Amino acid sequence: MRLLGLKTFRHGVHPPEEKSETRDLPIRQFPFAPVLAIPLSQHLGRPSRPVVRDGEKVTRGQCIAEADGDLSVPMHAPASGRIVRVAPMPSISGRMVDGIFLEPQPGSTQETLEGEPCPLEGSSPEEILRAIQDAGIVGLGGAAFPTHIKLRIPEGGSADALIINGAECEPYLTTDHRVMLEQREDVFTGIRYVLAASGAERAIIAVEANKPDAAAHLREGLPGDLPVSVEVLPVKYPQGAEKMLIGALLGRKVPPGRLPIDVHALCVNVATCAEIGRLLPHGRGIQERVVTVTGPAVRRKGNYRVPIGTPLRFLLEQVGVSDAVSRVFLGGPMMGAAASSLDISITKGTSGVVAFEASEAERTHQRVYPCIRCGYCVDACPMFLNPAQLGVLARNEEFERMAEEHDLLACFECGSCSFVCPSHIPLVQSFRMAKAAVRKARAG
């Protein structure tokens, strides 16, 4: 589908963008917290296994936890210092998870221990995937799915197109925008690695139209020998969702329950791609990531390169928050997760920290009215589900019927239906609950 000559998907919503305050602020290095708490399960899959002892001295970049099996990645020390302890710590899910507490030594520098580099020339796809896993790289867009699993082509499958996702459709967030402007060469190097690993023929960098400077900057520097193009997409949420991008750019539909590779496409976040290009030539691991810290309650908004494991409390103290701070989201306000504790840490999947004051949070305390059958949610759902009908079934707890007859499991919780609902029905939350119930019933 095209809109004003630009490729896009059908349905979707237009939330306020709120990106203007941080889009022009360059990425700045964030200081080390007095104690970094690095959770061992920052990614989808099995938690990493710690390989350090209490009191051990570690160097920045040193591997402090190894991957536990294939669907797992190692962790690297974000700073030089001493391991205080390995103990449970709160996580964004509310669950207590094991974490490594690291005390950076005073005057810890940005110098990094480097490992075995993975040269672009002469490395086999397996070696590149191995290097991606060893670097601890996961999807930095938010899902934190181990990238080496995503790029591995299954038996009999093949990929022809690689989509580099720089859409960043989530309001408030500008990390991918800054990465595209400031780490262009890293992005291109990353694309070379990913193309070599996956065997895809061409790459498309997808950028939303609200980042014309990033698109122009990328186009200017396009290397002649690289089969890559830049596509500008209209501003619409959730344009950055994998299935929406594949539909818009390649005109292919990923069937429910299937993966992009089933339609010969791969989709990698632009920040993930930049990290691959930045780390692999040096054999380094992820120690930090770019995080947009913004929202009405934040004083010094900006894009910061934050060490992994920085406690949320320290982060907010450093940037300064107003006394009326009431809600803190990790990730954007549409799909991000509300933090229930300030003792959780910035992890590999945290693309932004958005803090709201009590007055704005108050506006969401609206009374829930009955469904008036306006159908706005039906027009908003990018997966062409019927959120109104699903909402009624969720109220009656007919979870199995929602999954069987109304394709509940195709919902990826983008939040468009809740966003447009004039009756303020918490649709997405009830779908999440229903999905959890269905998974529990099917597993048991």
Added chain:
Amino acid sequence: MTAEVLTGVGALGGLTFTLATLLVVANRRLHVEEDPRLDVVEDMLPRVNCGACGYPGCRPFAEALIGREVLPGKCTVSDAAGHETIAAFLGVDVGAEEKRVARLACAGGNNVARARAHYDGVTSCRAASLVAGGGKACFWGCLGLGDCETACDFDAIRMDPQGLPQVDEDLCTACGDCVEVCPKDLFSIHPASHRLWVACRSLGAGDGLLEDCAVACTACGRCEMDGPGLVTMQGNLPVVDYSADHTTRVPIERCPTGAIVWIDAVAGPQRGRAAPPIVRRTARPDAAT
């Protein structure tokens, strides 16, 4: 005109007669012999289909009764008189079944346990547990939004003013609906004679936990020392071995928080002598963050 009416009546009448004949034949030919006692026994059962007996509903249970697979006492919903009626009708023993009840492994009401964040959303424990665990400072604790109260078909569960479900042992039929519905897996079905009870699911250890909840198990291990062979510490929680003699209150007496309790049939949960009394009646203030 008359002819048309007659045609219509005749055609429809003929159709009715043919189909009726078919039905009669089908009823005779396809008749399945069913034990006439089945309907009678089913009528004698409470017909609530709760599943506490382990059968999918009252009719399958009635079939099992007639087949002498189980005894009427297995039904936890009907009373002694009901059991005897069925037993007399079928000519079997009543069958003594031990009374079983649902027990909650949390004592952290809002007067003793802190909330870390204010949850604002769908009023359901299952929905709240998906949003950063629900906002309670203790990840394992009861969220107090009452999904179990709603799920209970027998009004055996009531939320008390501190936001904890209280099980009425007389009304509880051990059907297990609350066990299914609790997102924190705090309910389990136990014989009512299991009076020594660990009312905590926190996997943490140390006095730091008391910040979050005054009745948390700190994994000090005193109950294990006082009840050797009866209580063992497993993963920072005491586990009572109910196959041993568990009719002693000794293990609860030195518990410094009152996480292990004695559930008295009349007076409810009793804490040990060492546990500090709970004076607060209203909700505790949230933590500073």
